[in-house]
Amino acid sequence: MLDDLTLFVRIVETGSLRSAAAALEVPAATVTRRLQKLEHALGCQLLHRSARRMLPTQEGQKYYEQCRPLLLALQQTTQSLDANLNQLSGTVRVLAPINLANGPFRTFWSSFMLRYPAIRLELQLSNHNQDMLGTGADLAIRAGQQADSSFGQRRLGAVRNVLTASPGYLRSCPALSVPDDLQQHRLIVAEPATQWRFVERTSAAVQTLVPQGHFRVNEMQLAVHMASSGIGVLYCPATQVADALQSGQLVEVLPAWQAATRPIYALWPQSRQMPARVRVLLDHLVACAADQALLNEPTAQR
Known part of the structure; x- marks a missing residue:
């Protein structure tokens, strides 16, 4: 679930499935499948799909705004923990x-x-x-x-x-x-x-x-x-x-x-x-x- 949230945030920020796939280094088909799985689990459509760009729906925009700060906080915590484990300092x-x-x-x-x-x-x-x-x-x-x-x-x-x-x-x-x-x-x-x-x-x-x-x-x-x-x-x-x-x-x-x-x-x-x-x-x-x-x-x- 956490990986799917990260993927959704990346799609919104890059504006396309292809760009998100390239950023995450996964096939475009995998991105599409995981997005559909996430939408099915939530019971709503998250993105408006067009030939040139993907924009969040009203529900998708709200979901993005709530998920993004949580993912950033988790990333910062993980980086801090990694530094704590690998640095030759501390008690x-x-x-x-x-x-x-x-x-x-x-x-x-x-x-x-x-x-x-x-x-x-x-x-x-x-x-x-x-x-x-x-x-x-x-x-x-x-x-x-x-x-x-x-x-x-x-x-x-x-x-x-x-x-x-x-x-x-x-x-x-x-x-x-x-x-x-x-x-x-x-x-x-x-x-x-x-x-x-x-x-x-x-x-x-x-x-x-x-x-x-x-x-x-x-x-x-x-x-x-x-x-x-x-x-x-x-x-x-x-x-x-x-x-x-x-x-x-x-x-x-x-x-x-x-x-x-x-x-x-x-x-x-x-x-x-x-x-x-x-x-x-x-x-x-x-x-x-x-x-x-x-x-x-x-x-x-x-």
Whole structure:
């Protein structure tokens, strides 16, 4: 129906079927057929036909005057939407875990904004999964397997968890040889890592612990500080303790048991067409993640 309205307006403005057909790049016979179909649907004649020119009837003139501004408004809206989808400007809203956004992806945000200065970036950081559709987010970074098929997803890498403690703490506490020994230790629980999973490297035996925690916090870097200070044993992503392990402030515990590895994904609503500004952010995110060694270590069981 919309195409037929556009055709009728073009006939009135060009004054002939042939000119309208040429402007729309369709056969003249097609224009005639579609005009007749429109007149039949409306139940009235829209045009006076003559050998030289076609003029609107009284009903046709009224119909033209009502349809033309609507078509122009629709065209302007379509052009505006097209520009919004294809220009590298506007706002991109991203949801991400605090520990990832301020950890392995910390330098990403500045490098992206320096490369695309016309794009405004809004980050909402939380260690709990937020509702993408409810928050109006364009993209989310999530840890763990993502089973919801209503979202598009791109794997960015994986984060290996490690069990660590300070050398001073380990010297003053009972020896650790198996995960069950952790029951005798002071434990630091850093949310969202509230379940500790281990795989024995030789036998592939699995053990899982839900620790109560001598100290519990929802911010990972404070948990790392507490572990470095000798407060207890910490289970956390390797990305959060890489510097402390390298400097010797922390050491890995239970080397015969490998802590779980969690994949990292970028997600976006499949129900929306992805604007160019979101596409370049996703592409830049994938490229930056590929350069992060700690996100590309050999994966273990999740």
